[in-house]
Amino acid sequence: MAETVKLDALVVGAGFAGLYMLHKLREQGLSAQVVEAGKGVGGTWYWNRYPGARCDIPSVEYSFSFSPELERDWRWSERYAPQPEILAYLEHVADRFDLNRNIQFETRVTAAQWDEAATYWHVETDRGQAYTAHYLILATGALSAPNLPDLPGLDSFTGTVLHTAKWDESVDLTGRNVALFGTGSSGIQVTPELAKRAAQLTVFQRTPNFAVPAGNHPLSDEYLAEIAPQLPGLREQARQSPLGFFATPSPGLAKEATADARAQRLEQHWAAGTTGLLLAYEDLLFDEESNSHAAEFARSKIAGQINDPETARKVTPQGYPLGSRRLCSEIGFYDALNRDNVAVVDVREEPVTQITGDAIQTSDGTYPADVIVFATGFDAVVGAINAIDIRGEGGRSLREEWADGPRAYLGLAVAGFPNLFTITGPGSPSVLSNVVLSIEQHVEWIAQCLSDLDARGVTRLEAQADAEQEWMEHSDAIAQQTLFPRANSWYHGRTRDGRRVFLPYLGGCGAYRDKCNAVAADNYAGFDLGRD
Ligand code: FAD
Ligand code: NAP
Numbered sequence: 001m002a003e004t005v006k007l008d009a010l011v012v013g014a015g016f017a018g019l020y021m022l023h024k025l026r027e028q029g030l031s032a033q034v035v036e037a038g039k040g041v042g043g044t045w046y047w048n049r050y051p052g053a054r055c056d057i058p059s060v061e062y063s064f065s066f067s068p069e070l071e072r073d074w075r076w077s078e079r080y081a082p083q084p085e086i087l088a089y090l091e092h093v094a095d096r097f098d099l100n101r102n103i104q105f106e107t108r109v110t111a112a113q114w115d116e117a118a119t120y121w122h123v124e125t126d127r128g129q130a131y132t133a134h135y136l137i138l139a140t141g142a143l144s145a146p147n148l149p150d151l152p153g154l155d156s157f158t159g160t161v162l163h164t165a166k167w168d169e170s171v172d173l174t175g176r177n178v179a180l181f182g183t184g185s186s187g188i189q190v191t192p193e194l195a196k197r198a199a200q201l202t203v204f205q206r207t208p209n210f211a212v213p214a215g216n217h218p219l220s221d222e223y224l225a226e227i228a229p230q231l232p233g234l235r236e237q238a239r240q241s242p243l244g245f246f247a248t249p250s251p252g253l254a255k256e257a258t259a260d261a262r263a264q265r266l267e268q269h270w271a272a273g274t275t276g277l278l279l280a281y282e283d284l285l286f287d288e289e290s291n292s293h294a295a296e297f298a299r300s301k302i303a304g305q306i307n308d309p310e311t312a313r314k315v316t317p318q319g320y321p322l323g324s325r326r327l328c329s330e331i332g333f334y335d336a337l338n339r340d341n342v343a344v345v346d347v348r349e350e351p352v353t354q355i356t357g358d359a360i361q362t363s364d365g366t367y368p369a370d371v372i373v374f375a376t377g378f379d380a381v382v383g384a385i386n387a388i389d390i391r392g393e394g395g396r397s398l399r400e401e402w403a404d405g406p407r408a409y410l411g412l413a414v415a416g417f418p419n420l421f422t423i424t425g426p427g428s429p430s431v432l433s434n435v436v437l438s439i440e441q442h443v444e445w446i447a448q449c450l451s452d453l454d455a456r457g458v459t460r461l462e463a464q465a466d467a468e469q470e471w472m473e474h475s476d477a478i479a480q481q482t483l484f485p486r487a488n489s490w491y492h493g494r495t496r497d498g499r500r501v502f503l504p505y506l507g508g509c510g511a512y513r514d515k516c517n518a519v520a521a522d523n524y525a526g527f528d529l530g531r532d
Contacts, residue, residue: 056324160372180375421442461528475507
């Protein structure tokens with residue numbers, strides 16, 4: 001058994017969040033270590049290697065802002081960089097800031113127990129390596145615990161099973177019969193690539209999503225030279241904005257515009273990518289009537305791209321507001337559905353009854369399959385945290401407590417679990433923002449907090465249960481003022497008694513940042529601070 005390593009801080013995960021957290025902790029002179037399940041850095045961009053994977057927030061925004069030198073030296077090739085380029089960027093970050101020497105790869109954190117007497121976390125891994133750390137920081141990712149559906153007979157399938165978030169590049173799909181499950185952002189990105197390679201692609205769709213043209217293009221030297229001096233100002237504007245984007249909503253209410261003016265405005269925003277259409281008017285995520293105009297516009301655009309009326313009917317979203325489920329970004333998805341070798345099966349009309357050795361049987365037919373690709377998403381926001389057996393004060397289990405509804409004060413800390421931080425946890429803007437911007441804000445707040453505690457001789461910090469409850473109620477009240485609760489989506493978690501809990505904070509990145517700063521300035525109001 002390896003000797004227990006003693007640390008000031010242990011960080012779980014080496015994606016955007018874990019890398020920057022490690023850098024900040026070391027800068028502050030703390031002994032810190034990252035434990036990462038993957039063989040390399042990158043998190044999302046390490047695991048999601050499916051063909052077609054790319055970001056849908058422009059890369060000049062979806063990247064670190066903390067180092068002007070890093071920003072200056074890295075050149076993004078396209079408006080939305082493909083996965084290999086984002087992975088290369090994060091590998092560059094790790095090399096540039098010499099982070100790898102403090103990352104333990106291919107190791108999964110399995111359990112963590114709070115030791116009240118010693119004021120440290122005792123952390124266990126699947127490699128037998130144990131750590132004690134004064135602070136435990138979960139940079140485990142909001143979208144890193146993949147969902148595998150429990151389909152009847154899946155165990156008897158003799159072909160290859162892939163998940164987009166655990167892609168195996170060695171699998172050759174050329175000339176194979178491929179069955180794809182899921183038409184969220186990942187399924188929509190991978191479909192055209194599968195269609196190009198497969199003999200036959202069958203897309204098993206449950207809920208159709210709205211997808212807008214990505215509007216991707218190479219970035220010219222002229223554009224990059226022009227935007228470089230503007231970046232600090234644009235980044236600051238994004239920090240104060242609702243969603244953390246450079247672009248902000250165009251003024252006006254959709255329902256008050258004339259039909260002609262509205263059609264013109266929506267047309268202009270249609271091809272502006274995922275950060276475009278929803279910003280066409282300021283009320284699209286709040287007002288049902290306004291939203292219905294934009295949704296109808298999007299439906300007609302979608303149907304207009306598909307040759308077969310039956311396929312168009314199946315993939316045209318109905319019954320929920322535009323944007324209340326993640327708006328998807330597409331490059332050739334609807335075109336792919338027009339190909340002779342692609343078919344769409346709506347599993348709500350035609351449920352899967354059995355998977356056999358080499359086929360998918362539904363209530364209406366049999367579809368041969370050599371490869372099943374699951375683009376079936378994630379146990380979002382809480383899945384990777386719940387996978388660790390975390391025991392706080394008096395042995396209380398975080399997983400057990402979150403089964404009654406995930407909760408965290410400011411999305412950053414949980415009552416009963418001292419000296420533990422969650423980066424992009426429930427109740428923070430996280431997945432409903434430019435996530436890199438939100439990660440930077442969390443990392444910087446945590447780093448400042450640890451420095452303040454040290455300066456004040458504080459060794460123990462714990463969120464107060466009242467403050468936590470108030471924050472989650474506030475977060476929920478804001479969500480209820482929007483159209484998000486009108487849809488079933490992964491933005492909602494479920495309690496053990498089936499109640500829905502809206503997970504991200506919708507009060508806006510700027511307002512959220514101000515609140516976190518105010519809490520810190522008010523001697524960490526809402527936290528109990530303890531000294532040895
Ligand atoms: P992650 O990148 O998920 O990293 C978490 C790491 O923790 C993983 O490497 C995982 O292996 C590790 N880990 C988890 N549990 C353990 C454990 N118990 N022990 C050891 N290691 C563990 N967001 C946007 O804002 N814009 C986009 O365009 C965008 N595109 C996306 C595309 C895809 C395909 C996906 C899946 C997500 C996308 N996201 C996007 C969200 C994306 O997850 C975040 O932007 C960001 O990359 C998250 O970084 P992170 O460091 O918080 O988590
Ligand atoms: P997702 O949005 O949760 O989509 C999962 C899909 O699988 C849904 O269509 C879901 O249907 C379907 N599904 C689940 N179980 C099924 C079953 N048993 N049978 C048939 N279909 C089933 O997951 P994702 O596409 O991986 O995306 C998750 C998030 O990651 C995105 O919302 C986004 O935030 C991020 N992401 C971003 C990009 C990008 O463009 N940059 C790309 C990929 C991912 P239901 O909807 O009916 O549940």
